[in-house]
Amino acid sequence: xxxxxxxxxxxxxxxxxxxxxxxxxxxxxxxxxxxxxxxxxxxxxxxxxxxxxxxxxxxxxxxxxxxxxxxxxxxxxxxxxxxxxxxxxxxxxxxxxxxxxxxxxxxxxxxxx
Amino acid sequence: xxxxxxxxxxxxxxxxxxxxxxxxxxxxxxxxxxxxxxxxxxxxxxxxxxxxxxxxxxxxxxxxxxxxxxxxxxxxxxxxxxxxxxxxxxxxxxxxxxxxxxxxxxxxxxx
Numbered sequence: 001x002x003x004x005x006x007x008x009x010x011x012x013x014x015x016x017x018x019x020x021x022x023x024x025x026x027x028x029x030x031x032x033x034x035x036x037x038x039x040x041x042x043x044x045x046x047x048x049x050x051x052x053x054x055x056x057x058x059x060x061x062x063x064x065x066x067x068x069x070x071x072x073x074x075x076x077x078x079x080x081x082x083x084x085x086x087x088x089x090x091x092x093x094x095x096x097x098x099x100x101x102x103x104x105x106x107x108x109x110x111x112x113x
Numbered sequence: 114x115x116x117x118x119x120x121x122x123x124x125x126x127x128x129x130x131x132x133x134x135x136x137x138x139x140x141x142x143x144x145x146x147x148x149x150x151x152x153x154x155x156x157x158x159x160x161x162x163x164x165x166x167x168x169x170x171x172x173x174x175x176x177x178x179x180x181x182x183x184x185x186x187x188x189x190x191x192x193x194x195x196x197x198x199x200x201x202x203x204x205x206x207x208x209x210x211x212x213x214x215x216x217x218x219x220x221x222x223x224x
Binding site for chain 1 (some may be wrong): 114144146154157161205214215217218220
């Protein structure tokens with residue numbers, strides 16, 4: 001069965017430091033993978049996606065993600081965290097057609113001044 | 114990306130009542146999707162709404178509880194029927210082909 005896992009409930013980072021939010025996947029065939037961010041009292045916003053090609057995907061707000069097939073991972077990264085990056089982050093993959101998404105449990109990122 | 118709006122943005126309802134949530138898209142789309150996000154939880158797909166046909170529900174969700182309408186290619190409604198406190202959630206609609214884009218959500222609290 002298709003699944004995505006986010007092993008960390010929360011990640012704490014100091015402002016200006018690099019951040020990583022982890023995601024591992026178990027999907028059949030070529031994986032399509034997504035990252036979304038949810039700010040408090042706001043909807044889900046698309047950050048970036050991997051379909052094929054370069055393993056390093058660049059997205060919105062300075063975020064990027066590294067696809068690693070051998071480790072079945074798709075970790076979200078940013079070189080220098082901002083306090084405004086504090087939010088809930090979800091990794092997702094399609095299930096039964098690329099429109100229907102399954103989501104990881106979510107990781108809450110807290111960036112401290 | 115499409116611009117998606119939802120109404121209401123939030124509501125507080127009494128148990129046993131029903132609430133209809135609207136989702137409006139600024140362009141025509143074939144499929145619209147409804148998700149539920151329970152407090153502190155991830156998102157779960159409720160159903161897929163196609164224009165001109167009945168919605169397709171995921172395991173654990175039934176039409177009597179979550180009836181869906183899709184009268185045209187830019188609009189859909191989700192009704193949460195006979196509500197209980199367990200229905201307190203954020204309900205989101207989404208559209209997209211290669212990438213799903215989400216509405217701002219409807220935050221429902223059932224007392």
